[in-house]
Every structure is written in C-alpha cells, then in structure tokens.
Amino acid sequence: MTFLQVSKDLLEGFGTTLLLFILTLILSLPLGLIVSFGSMSKFKPLRWLTRSMVWVIRGTPLMLQIIIVFYAPGLLFGVTLSKRMTAALIAFVINYACYFSEIYRGGIESISKGQYEAGQVLGMTKGQIFFKIVLFQVIKRIMAPISNEVITLVKDTALARVIAFPELIMVAYNIVAGYGILYPLFYAGVFYLVFSGLLTILFSHIEAKLDYYR
C-alpha cells in the first residue's frame, strides 16, 4: 500500500471522525445548557432526576454507553439502530451534554446576585437578564474548561471504534492489520495532534477576543 493510498484512507477516516466531532458539539453544547437548568431547578424532583442522570453518565465509561446505545434497543425491543453513526452520536451527545452542563452550572452560579438584582430593578424579565446580562459573562468564564472538554472530545471519538464505526483509529488499525505496516498508527496520531493544535489556537483566539472587559 502506497503512502498516497494510506493518506487517502486515513483522510477518509478523519472525515468521519470530524463529522462525529462537529455534530456532537452542535447538539451537546445547547443540550448541556438545558441539562444545567434542570440541575439548578427549584423543582426538587427535576433537580434530583437531572443530577442522578449526570452522575450515571459521568460515572460510567463512555465506551460502555456507546455499546449500550448500539446494542440495547435490538436486544430489548427487537429494533436495531440501523446506523452506527446514529448510535455513536446519541451516546456522545448525552455524555458530553452532561459534562458541559456541569461547566455551565459552575459558570452560572459564579455570577454575583448583584447582576440579577441590577437587571430586576431596571425592569428586565428573567429571560432578558439571562440572555442580555448573565449568559455572556458565563461564556467568558467557562471558555477555558469548555476548550478542555472540546479537545478531549477530539480524542474520545476513537472510542466509537467499539461498535465498528469507521473513524480514524479503526481505519489506521485495519491498514496495520491488513498490510503489516506500522506507520499508519503514528500517521493517525499526527492527524489528532494537528487538529487539536488548531483548536488550541482557535480557543486562545476566542479567549483573547473576550478579554476586552474584565
């Protein structure tokens, strides 16, 4: 197998990795906010339920969750998730939404009561206070932990291999197993390294942008 062919295969694998990565972020970032509202709810059963869910999801391996999402529907109800992508995506979105929700919760709870009260005495609605005053300050404060999670996600996508989702590591491993050459594994590592490097640059750029106020 030529280097060019290996590159082409790995690039394809990276494409699926990237797709899983992007879709997970698009869905889990907003979902995490909703989960964080649940875990801060004044309605106790909802708060209790949400926090238990976060505990279960954060307390068990993501790999196990992927397996369960993929196999459980078939074993329990006889309906199988036809697409590996869908199963992987569901598991990743739920898992990351729970992690993000805790970051959001920390950020939201760190905003001083005075900011809410200032909005209240100025006649703003709860929604206006949240979206016009609080949210932006929260985003600034949680940028560092969020970037941490996002970079972890880049590498976590490799776990989808457990249900034979054709992501980068799986493609690389198949080449190694099929052609008896080792370098595609290191080559795959370079993909992750470069991509997380780009993300690091992107996040430091965003953090610099948000640094216009203190």
Next chain:
Amino acid sequence: MTILEVTDLKKSFDTLEVLKDISFTMQKSEVLAIIGSSGSGKTTLLRVLNFLEKADSGKIVVAGKTLYDCSNCSIQDNEQDLRKKRLHFGLVFQSFNLFPQYTTLRNITLASDLLSKERVKQSLFGKDTKKTVGSKIKSFFKGAIAAPNLFKKYRAELAKEYDANRKKALALLDRIGLTDKVDAYPFQLSGGQQQRVAIARALALEPDILCFDEPTSALDPELTGEVLRVIKDLKDYGATMIVVTHEMEFAREVADRIIFMHDGKIEEMGTPTQVFDSPKSLKTKQFIAKY
C-alpha cells in the same frame, strides 16, 4: 404632593424580624436620609420598596397607586406586574453592579432599549395576552406576513426610540460629568465613576423615587465626594430620593428629613436639625455621638 406612603411594613427572615411596622410618607422632590447601625433594617427597607424582597405585610402606595397591599399578600404577582411596579423605583447599589461586558453608554441604554422594543412591538403587533416565547414569535411573524410594510415600520420606529434613548443617556452622562467615558468599560473606570454611571443608569428609566443603598460605602474616601456631589445635584433638579447612608455630614446637608432606624423600627424621624442637634430618643443620641 405625597409621592410615597408606606404603612405598617413588616418583614421577617425565618424567625428574625427585620422590619417592624415601618410607616412613613414622602413628598415629591423630598430627600430622605435613612441612618442607623448595620442590622437595623435600612437595606431591607430599600429592598422591600424595590420589590427585591416581598414584605410580609403592610402597604406601599406610590403617587396614589397602591403597589402593595397586605390584603393581597398571598397573591403572587406575575412577573409582568412586578416589573411594572419596580419601575416606580430606581435603586443604586452599594457595589455598583454595572454590567461588565457593556460600555458606559450601553449600561445606561440597555434597559430603556429593551422596554422600547416591547412597547413598539405591542403597539404594532398587538398585545400578547399569552406571554410564551412561541406566541410572541407567532404574533411577530403574523404581523410581518400580513403587512410587509409593518416590519419596515417596526424597524423605523425602533430606530427612532433607540436614538432617543441614546440621546437621553448622553445627556445624563453630561450631567454626571462623564462625557469622555461614553465608550469605556466599567473596569476602566474608578469606583466613583462607576457609581456615577450606576446613578445615570437608574435615572434613565425616570423612576418616581430613586433609592441609594450606601452609595459610597464601597468607595475609597477620596472618591466619595464626586458621588455625593451628583446626588446633591439631583436634589437641585427636584429628584425624590431615599438615601441609606453612613455619611452623617452629607445627610445633614442634603436631606430634608432624617429617619433613624434601630432594631427594625423607626426610632426617630425629623429634620436634620431635630435629629442631629436635639434627638429625643436615647438610642439616637448614642448613635449620633459615635460620629
């Protein structure tokens, strides 16, 4: 003209009675200073008047309008009513509480702009009886589809209102002497300047009564002067104000009337000369002797 009537206001936190039967009235353009040691209930009184805390009983009447009456105290105000009531009062906090991500100008215009938006929307697209986000969006689009010009009109009218708000904010900035800080962010301002902006922000909504909760307590001593000067200046413009303060000299000089609070009650009330020079109550005497 009586602008504020407070009758038998009570407030407890759990078993702690913080306000015990507070009653007083205020005339328009009067400046009332509330003094007293910490824990006497001064701040709670301001918070109850601004509906940040709900009084347990009593009555609050502003300009002849009953805002709070205990015969309804079990009734929960909906958010809309509460907001309207809050707008009768303005509150300047001890710790300024400016919005750090907005410029000076935006801090002042934000609330007025949001109110303008609501007003214009209501006048053009009709009243939303249901206040869900969905119904708002629906009525908004209904209006936009029914008459394409309506949307244009909406934009135009909104722009006009925003412009008016901006001009008003600039005038206020001129009044507090911070015209050169229009585009500065709060962290770039000194404490005194931040507090002056906070005053302008409260004034932008034209409250009937402006309340100050120890406006200079978080400031370095050399910065208190500029804030007190702004408050004095407002008095000359005829603003009605309630000032909770530890600045006795300032209270004596600016206030028309002094309330001395002790242990959740109004211990003594009168003109500055009465309260400071010939206090009737022993507790007032002891308190004033400390300054």
